[in-house]
Amino acid sequence: MPAAPAPTEPRALDEAVARLREAAPGWAAAPLAARAALARAMLEGVGRTARRAVEAACAAKGLPSDAPQAGEEWLSGPYVTARILRQLERSLTLLARNGNTPVGKLSETVDGRLSVQVFPLTRQDRLLLAGVRAEAHLVEGMTEERLHETRARFHKAPDHQGKVCLVLGAGNINSIPAVDVAGKLFNEGKVCVLKMNPVNAYLGPILEDAFSPAIARGLLAIVYGGAEVGSYLAHHRGVDEVHITGSDRTHDAIVWGPPGPERDARRSSGTPLLAKEITSELGNVSPVLVVPGPWDAGTLRFQAESVAGMVTYNASFNCNAAKMLVLPRGWRRRDAFLAAVEHFMALSPARRAWYPGAADRYRALTEGRAAVRRVGQGEGALPWTLVTGLDADSEDPAFVTEPFCSILSETAVGSEDPVDFLEQAVAFANDRLWGTLAAHIVVHPRTLADPSLEAALQRAIRRLRYGTVAVNTWAGYGYGLGTAPWGAFPGSTLEDVQSGRGFVHNTVMLEGVEKVVVWHPARTFPKPPYFPSHATTDALGRSLVRLETRGRWRDLPAVVLAGIRG
Template identity: 30%
Template sequence: MHIDVERYLNRFNVLPEVRTAVSQIPKMFINGDFTDGQATGTKAVMEPSTGQQLTEVLLGSTADVDAAVASARATFDSGIWSRMAPNERQNILLKLADLMERDADILAQIETIDNGKAIGPCKDFDVLGSADLFRFMAGWATKIEGATKSLSVPGDFFSYTLREPIGVVAAIAPWNWPLNMSAWKIAAPLAAGCTIVLKTAAMTPLSMTYFARLTQEAGFPPGVLNIVTGEGSVIGDYLARHPGVDKVSFTGSTEVGKSVALAAASHLVPATLELGGKSPMVVFEDTNLDDLAEATRWSIYFNAGQNCSAGSRLYLHRSIFDDGVKAIKDKIAALSVCAGLDPACDVGPVISQGAQQSIGRYLEMGKRDGDVIFGGDLPEGPGYFVNPTLIALDDNTHPLVQEEIFGPVLVAVPFDEEEEVIAMANDNAYGLGASVWSENGARAQRVSRQLQSGSVWINCHDVIDSATAFGGVKQSGYGKDLGREQLEAVLITKTITMQL
């Protein structure tokens, strides 16, 4: 661990369990045991607030994926989890949620050190939100049911359907929400009776290592959850096309998602893909601008803009354009940009130097072609920080409006008419999230129905709950996480017909 990281941890008095977790090379978790497996080496894990090395991660091999899939397959076929009494499976998942809540401070500190996000929201949303999801999905374990069928064919038959777990689920999680997105990938399959092989992001492997210990304490049978670490281009692709996998669930970039889809299709395995986004916020002249400004604070500026559904395209009615950008400017001017462990932190660093530099190129574009209302620069000093930025543009075709920047950069574009803004909002490759802002309920409903998006929020943005299905259209992917709808993707329907 670099001396600057050591000083950072000492400054904020991290918990002893956290210091242990972040100082060790995280092991893989296969068949209930932590192991180095047959790793081909290690890769540095950087701490974003200091820009220095934190630890290393094992570069797992295809042999490790084979071992993890074999463990998941043997456990699934044994029935120890898939045929466990539903209320027993429910109770184990509830125990896991209790343990996550008990260790919420530990998990939040690990996640913040590994990813850089602000510690307060990390505990509330990432950790406790994940615990809530496990509780929500645990309840479904006892509510999976089939149906009887009335047949019209000649004869006397009794026909019914069963809903059964699909089998081994390959879950590939992103670096921007290491714990939370892993929970999104695995909670529903676990409730249904599936077993899991989870690949964590190489940049952020630490929180799921600690989580694995909690599954042991909760009473998970060995092989129910298996975790492999390493490069996506090596073991992620291999896992997605593995013949021992029955379902693939991926969250990440659209470019990588397309390769995952092809890998899964190579052996006819269904995939759920939650990919990129460039979510519009359509704001009419009768909007409460204070509410709008607060929503941007928790959407595009929370997690330093590293959120696929963040409201990153702001369409403001021309009559309120100046007032709207002023309200948002005042909001973001009050945000504190600092190290994630600092209790005062509102906006932490982005994940890496490469991400910081990529965002910086967009900022230069904004200075050249638009009007920088606030921010627009990279602060000096250590760490991968980007100042919260608001840029005004009057060109819907500009790359700042069309491309996913994945940083704390909001682009404001004026519009005049309802039909005009609907066309502008839909003129984009992505379709993950969108919001409509108006006190006119009929207009808000009318516009919401015309937006090409998997989720639409009215007078709010990024309001996500365990009960609400989440997923996109167009280049944002297909399939749903969360809600009852996610269970449909991890259950198969078997029809049984008996002649009486």
Template identity: 40%
Template sequence: MASIASPAAASALADAERAKLDAAIEDLRTGTRVWTGLTIGQRRTLLRRIRAAVVAVAEEWADVAATSKGLEPGHPLRGEEWLSGPYAALVALDAYADTLGALARGASPLDGLKIDEAPGGRVRVHVLPIAPIDRLLLSGYTGEVWLQPGVSAADAVRTAGLGQLARGESGGVGLVLGAGNVTAIPFLDVLYELLAFNRVSLLKVNPTQDVLVPVFERALAPLIGPGMLRIVRGGGDVGGYLTTHPDIDHVHITGSVTTFDAIVWGRGADAAARRSAGEPQLTTPITAELGGVSPIIVVPGEWSDADLRFHAEHVVTMRLYNSGHNCIAGQLMLLSSDWPQREAFLAALRTAYDAAPRRSVWYPNGQASVAAAASAYPGAELSDDGTRLLVHAQGEDAAAIETTEYFAPVLGVVELPGVGQEFVDAAVAHANDRLTGTLGANVLVDPVVQTALGDGFERAMAQLRYGTIAINAWTALGFLTPTCTWGAFPGGTLADAPSGIGVVHNARLLDRVERSVVRGPFRPFPASLSAGNLAAGGRPSVLPKPPWFVTARTGAAVSEGLTRFRMDGNPARLSVTLLQAFGA
């Protein structure tokens, strides 16, 4: 997460440091003129050059990132850094290049995509799968972008392209305060600023990613050379200086709401006075992605033993991926107290939580967050090495875990009464009204129950006020799918932005987005192809356990293999990777 200092602390910067930052911003003023002078075709060519640069540094990127997080060679979770680093960068570059290619031909980025109606009369665009390879590598998974109420299909087609529809206009110089947890985020934020808003960027990396600056500089060299990007290091003093710099036209931050508030309102008594008067210290426009407490709604049904084990591992992955240092992490499971299989599922969950590979709580203050949660819940189950906590809370006792984003391996369970539609509606209301944030919500529901609920289930999903909803999937799929959007549910303001303002990724450059919805198969291969699953309305899939599961034995090899396939398109490499996937 980004950090910021007070203006007073920022003023303590040495003259030489301020001069260096000023020079970088001046370089970017030149870069704005270069960017606005490029044709759509030339911009697409520039993306291809960036892609080649990413391919050249991909292995180093994944290795440096993994090592910096304590994942030494041979660790079973090193694949995380392939997927959330170079893989995410490559698929985004390809998707943006497709969009620019369509615009260069005089077509819409939505040509060829299915557009239909979502609940509440909303328009939705089906953005996954698009290419045949999507149907293989993400078999059984789909993605949709829902637009805000009142946006018509014609509006969607007409406005798709955002800044690229006004190629000669400049969005000025933006400051990107990079995230410190996932290495692709700063890279992707820079791309979105450029393509959605024609805005060049000064990227200040989080100190946790200082070791990756040489990798970023080579991967983004095609932007750095002509002055469309500058990368700087520094702590809160540098951030404080830059956010108040008169030549910065926009700020984008991926971080915590605490940091956001410090940027917008300042700190201490002065900040309170500004809030009361409605006069923020920040006069520059800002967008942000700020995390939150993400729910995992488990809809009761009749699950097999294999279903219980699979989704226990699914929930554990949502919490333990990247050691829980994810705004995308599932933090609070909402479980039916009336589900006959409640105890069986909790037993499977404890087994999976304990069996997941050990790793360090590496993010600054992460272990302190685990300790704070353990202090708030002295009866919680703490692992033998003290690195992960399972909290079972109820009623007012659940307030801390419902309102505190621990950003660490802390998983909560809250039980609600009911089954069927009664439970779904209660869980949706609880998530909306009790949990902090509107970033991502996960829902697990077996096909028999989902089919029986029918339109009632879809209406309930429409009521969930979250920017990404994952049904029988994890919201990370929405994050990694470049044609989906990622960000808070609309409505955040400077005074109240629990998960931020605006969206990123959005490779088709859609305007007036409300949310993304991703859907996956309830059962993996081979159970997904069983007659019973298909007859019940289950999604067919040829995929076994997904490689991003923290319990996938071959996850590291498969994640690297998928990235290398995205690098070179070698079908022989893909065949080997798919065979490895079946060993998960």
């Protein structure tokens, strides 16, 4: 396990905040060319430190650095970070040149909302993810004129003259702290103090190296420690606002104080302990709605492996990991589909339960249940686990508890009629499952080809109260695309925060986003890199990082070869 730096002392915290406050006005007023240059310098730093970051993460999570599973760390660490920094540099450059950031074609949703294509936007992305597209659905009242007027709002009409944001970094995915900082710096013109999560504090010194140009200018400080350091900074008079990626429990402790009568009184009176703006990306019991249809064995198995990968990736320590299969009641394909999911989960080696509290959460959600299927075993590892046959009409704790461990549960609603199933499944996901971050829909292409069924699917997508809806793929794509805003469905309050407030990533700097929809073919070649059977994820991840950090077309063939060989 890599060593974590010691907690930062209060005096050093005060000095860091003072340096940031001094630099904040200059950064808020910086020209676009200077912002783009800093994004480029930070991108170069990511390329320089990528291998060290991956090796440290593999050591911390118990992964061999030369195995396919190490590809997870290349992809969800330096690759996503580099991708977002490169997109931010491009957006800032085009904003200076053309007066706006790039977006794709505009269209209208089934209920009349404005929709804007956010992926693909470049020729390279069309080549890398052929058949994948993403669109952002905007809030009611957003017009084409308003879209163009409000995009990159801070850069066109700054709403502050220098602010300090505390970023409370996530411990599970190593790109999250880096890209949360990048969003505040480049989308919003704010300087940042990043407190590393104790779980991945080993990454901090590597980030200090990669982002040294920002640190040298007083635009970023990286500090260490647990909840006490986070609380000290959140309430520091030199910090203007807070952004957290983590759990709703941590969010509520910061906003309302520790559990007890005083917190209850604050919540009931609407007087939070933290009197500052706080944005957040928290958690989710992520549903997978499997629409009945003319499923052939091959396409059904492809989608079963997709679901398995949504569970096994990063040992299932993802806020968007698949957690609740919602199948049609009486579905004739149920047993075959569950068996295929179980088979593909077994292809991924058992993983050490490295995130704190995983074993306790696992026991709480599996003990006393009769229908539990376990596959894979290893020292210190939790088995991949299917908990089947949950009663959708019950008050099962699995519906409202994010496992954050290797559990996938299953329930059934509706019938084998696709329209009836979609009506019932959407209502169940919206009203019974905790969280508003990400949902998945699995649907056969022939179902989509039927105009009446395609219209029912579009209505279901619009009704789902989730910030990302992924069709025939994992919502992790929505997280990693960069141009797609990532966050919870709007409308959550501090009193009932659900999966959080606000969007991150969003490298085209859209305003008025309601949700993102990611579309993927029901079956593709090459297979997606999150599939458990992918044999060259590590080579693919390394190649993608080279391509993104160097920006050279001659690095593309290695990416293609690694993808095909997987």
